[in-house]
Amino acid sequence: MVNKKTPASAQATKHEKKQLASAAVGASGGAVAMAPAVASSFALAFMVVCLVVYLLHIAAAIMIPFVIALCLWYLINAMARGLSRVQFAGLRLPRFLCFLLAILGLAAGLWFILNLINHNVRLVREAIPVYQANLELVLPKFLDFFKLEREALVTELKQYINLTTMMATIAATFTGLAGKTLVVMFYTGFLLYEQRFFERKIENMFSDPETQGRVRTIIKNIDTSIQRYIWVKVVVSAATGLLTFFALKYFNVNFNQFWGLMAFVLNFIPYIGSLLAIAMPSVIALVQFNDISMFLSVALTLSVIQITLGSIIDPRLLGDSLNISPIMIIFSLAAWGMIWGIPGMFLSIPILAMVVITLGQFPATRGIAVLLTKTGNIDHEVPRRA
Numbered sequence: 088m089v090n091k092k093t094p095a096s097a098q099a100t101k102h103e104k105k106q107l108a109s110a111a112v113g114a115s116g117g118a119v120a121m122a123p124a125v126a127s128s129f130a131l132a133f134m135v136v137c138l139v140v141y142l143l144h145i146a147a148a149i150m151i152p153f154v155i156a157l158c159l160w161y162l163i164n165a166m167a168r169g170l171s172r173v174q175f176a177g178l179r180l181p182r183f184l185c186f187l188l189a190i191l192g193l194a195a196g197l198w199f200i201l202n203l204i205n206h207n208v209r210l211v212r213e214a215i216p217v218y219q220a221n222l223e224l225v226l227p228k229f230l231d232f233f234k235l236e237r238e239a240l241v242t243e244l245k246q247y248i249n250l251t252t253m254m255a256t257i258a259a260t261f262t263g264l265a266g267k268t269l270v271v272m273f274y275t276g277f278l279l280y281e282q283r284f285f286e287r288k289i290e291n292m293f294s295d296p297e298t299q300g301r302v303r304t305i306i307k308n309i310d311t312s313i314q315r316y317i318w319v320k321v322v323v324s325a326a327t328g329l330l331t332f333f334a335l336k337y338f339n340v341n342f343n344q345f346w347g348l349m350a351f352v353l354n355f356i357p358y359i360g361s362l363l364a365i366a367m368p369s370v371i372a373l374v375q376f377n378d379i380s381m382f383l384s385v386a387l388t389l390s391v392i393q394i395t396l397g398s399i400i401d402p403r404l405l406g407d408s409l410n411i412s413p414i415m416i417i418f419s420l421a422a423w424g425m426i427w428g429i430p431g432m433f434l435s436i437p438i439l440a441m442v443v444i445t446l447g448q449f450p451a452t453r454g455i456a457v458l459l460t461k462t463g464n465i466d467h468e469v470p471r472r473a
Contacts, residue, residue, distance in 0.1 A: 171185045324352075327397070331389060341371065364393065365390055443460065
């Protein structure tokens with residue numbers, strides 16, 4: 088039996104088709120209308136990023152001491168937390184005493200480092216002209232040993248390997264940072280003073296207990312990761328500096344204290360710092376002894392130290408607490424180096440870690456945090472709304 092459509096049903100079918108067609112047109116129109124909105128959002132975000140980068144660059148004299156003070160504040164808290172776990176006759180040190188000992192210990196360490204740098208930089212700068220002359224004499228012999236093209240490379244290397252310029256840059260950097268010591272101490276002191284009011288500020292800023300919990304989670308995650316990173320880096324860098332000093336002392340390389348200290352400082356710069364900590368003392372050994380075998384021995388020994396501590400010990404101690412993509416580390420290193428120079432390269436990883444952890448706490452920005460990580464996993468889960 089064949090069903091015949093009535094005029095009413097035919098009109099209903101036509102009406103449904105019109106509705107579907109209108110919906111399709113509306114959807115396509117909405118997509119077309121959405122495209123300019125998305126483009127304008129990206130353009131706005133790009134302009135905001137450019138503005139922030141510009142402001143960070145022109146405000147470097149203010150921001151660099153503050154970020155250094157923030158790192159010192161984290162280090163003091165990590166040291167104080169470690170001291171609070173120490174027991175004497177079954178008793179723990181009072182919180183105030185832990186912070187006092189941490190501050191005094193850090194101040195003594197920084198004073199020792201700055202004085203050692205100041206003394207050694209002066210001695211090295213006085214000897215550099217002699218080393219530069221020796222370097223120009225030994226370069227042809229070095230290239231012949233490795234069977235490299237001589238004339239073109241000698242001319243090019245003389246342009247790039249200028250020990251006088253290198254030491255002038257190092258001296259200017261440390262002199263500039265030393266000149267900001269009082270400002271850094273001022274910032275650090277106020278951070279230590281105001282940290283006891285942080286909890287009260289959170290309660291007064293956010294009346295909703297759930298929001299307060301989310302803010303506390305973000306701050307706690309940042310504190311834990313940054314304190315751990317800075318503490319481990321200080322310990323590993325100190326070990327790197329000491330081993331470098333003993334190795335260079337064994338080979339009788341001049342200014343071994345200075346190069347050991349430079350190895351400690353450069354270890355805070357990922358990848359590039361380790362290469363410089365190997366290359367600079369090796370070049371000095373080459374021009375000091377005029378011996379290729381001594382150059383290779385020093386370079387190999389320092390490479391073993393850097394690989395053992397930087398590629399084996401350091402990752403084991405840090406684990407995946409930061410979990411930052413290596414390509415993003417290199418990009419951050421280049422970006423902050425462009426914005427703030429050498430100090431920016433030292434501060435690039437703590438800043439990047441803060442950004443990744445903060446972005447990972449919000450559903451809207453969690454995808455960006457995932458892209459910045461090494462494994463794609465966010466260690467700290469975002470608190471869900473009930």
